[in-house]
Amino acid sequence: MLLILKKRTLIGLCLAIVFGIIIFLSAWLLSSNNSSINVSLDEDEAEDYIKWVDFNVPYEAMHKALKLDIDSQEKEIKLNWIELLAYLAAKNGNNFKCFKEEQLNSIAQMLESGKSIQELTKNMEYYPYYYEAYSAILSGFAGEYQIEVANETGEEKQWERHYGLKVFSPIAKNFPYSHYDDFGNSRSYGFKRVHLGNDLIGQVGTPIIAVEGGIVEALGWNKYGGWRIGIRSFDEKRYYYYAHLRKNFPYRKDLEVGSIVKAGDVIGYLGRTGYSTKENVNNIPQAHLHFGMQLIFDESQKENKNEIWIDVYQIIRLLDRQRSEVIKNPETKDYSRIYDIR
Template sequence: MRRILTVNIMILLIFASASYWMEEGEKLKDTMASAETIQAEVSEPEVEKKYIKGVDFQVSCLALSESYEYDRDTYGTDHHIRWTDLLAWTAAHTGGSFSDDRKVCSLLTKLEKAVEGGKTLEQLTESLDYFSYYQEAYEAVLGGMVGEYEMEETEEGDQGRKVMKKRYGLKAFHPIAKGFPYTDYDDFGVSRTYGYRRAHLGHDMMGQTGTPVVCVESGYVEVLGWNQYGGWRIGIRSFDRKRYYYYAHLRQGFPYQPELKEGSVVLAGDVIGYMGHTGYSVKENVNNIDQTHLHFGMQLIFDESQKDGDDQIWIDCYQIVRFLYRQQSETIRDDETKEWRRVYLMKDPAAEAYERTLDFSMYP
């Protein structure tokens, strides 16, 4: 009996010992796994994202016009070149400067003739330093402004009937509606002092209170409301998320179309708001800006961290505004609501993947 008891005790001790060492083994495995994870984190640092950190946009109105017209006129042919590629080619030869009109036109013509002679863009740029940088940068600035779209037109001799016509070309609009006077000059970078000393990161267009403000490029409303610096303002993001358009100092009391809200999809040429002089106040709906004007700004975003971070990229869009003057949105006033609306509707393929607000649809 005593022998049986002794054997049982020994069996229990063996099981207890085995269980103990199994537990210790699992603990050791966990410890080793943790050590390996820590070692991996130490030995494999996070790879820094590579994206463009800055763009000094100096493209002239002349260069924009010349490159755009070649893009438009050769579309659908074997020697078609996008205007952004034409501009990138030129910038790669001039270091981004477009101050010499004669040199710019000569370079544009040289590339056009080479392509018409059978050369491909890839062959002509394979050893060209910085072409890829300027190509990406200028595509970010201008990529949503030219392409296929449909626009309403009035048919002649048919009692003013409107029809949709397919087009390829400029589908961006000037920020001021057609027929409304304004004055401006290149004021990008000048000093501002309200709140703190800073550079002016936009373009001011002085005009009359109530002047219709037009959406430059199709996109969606990302920001809407009051800001102490910009007063009543609208921020519109392009569908590819690379451009953020900022319209500020809108009219007191009736700053923008009442149906607009954050997330609303708007098309280029839509009336989105009205010129005023609100801002420079923490209190809403205050006119503390001396002169009525539209502050129009354009921000580039290559990585989402740049949207509100310390490395924001705002470009001088004075030359772009001059170029866009060739396409202003024609508007008409509703005497009952006192709102202005566009006369000719537009369909933009870039907007087809996005749902427009039901009460603000420009589609027929």
């Protein structure tokens, strides 16, 4: 009898231990699952930013939208050219092949009649995306600014206040160049890839201009781009890449990493360096400036396999209407801008 009681006690103790282990493991697994879910949610929230932009807005649309914006500044209701373009992209599914100026005029008329952009876009699922994407590209391009101009006698300069395009072509005024839409073309040096910029063909030594103000983040040799400069916009959304600069004298002499430049400043000189692991080598057959624009919505996108480079061909066409006039210093051989901006 005593032996039977001991066996029952032992069995009960074993069962209690087993149940205890089961309860412990269940609690641990539940906790782990909750932690995994929380981590997953945190990662999703952390990665909630734009990862792809296909910019194919034609010059004609940008030109017209900007004109509507500029002309409205003297009116009670002021238009925003980025909102106009984003509305158009959301409405046409990012297809601008059939663009007509009347489309933008129609949007402008609705806004001028008193309707808000929020009212017009409340049922457009992708308007917020296009507005954020186009803002990242164009937000530093237009607005109020002051620029020096020659006075009536031409002997002195004076400041004038303007509203409009406040960025510049990457090629200085009075220097010829040509280009075509070569974004996405095949490249094979080093490895097979696509071309992520626009090549502006010109003469060796042509002064290269900072399109927008910003901070120099890269300056030096790259085996693909040769002597190159990378400039980050002040809002950190845009990274401008200028490559294949001149052999021996690629940059403005006082330029270095960390330098602050203004829109319209001379930053370097057109050349044909690159395609070489050895520095200061001309291996590019035709002299040209490779100009590229990278969009950065999150700092993790700056240098990785998922970088966002856009087709800037139509943007270059727009920038051609604003070119920085320069003068050469006979002693230093450096060029500098004639008219400052602020």
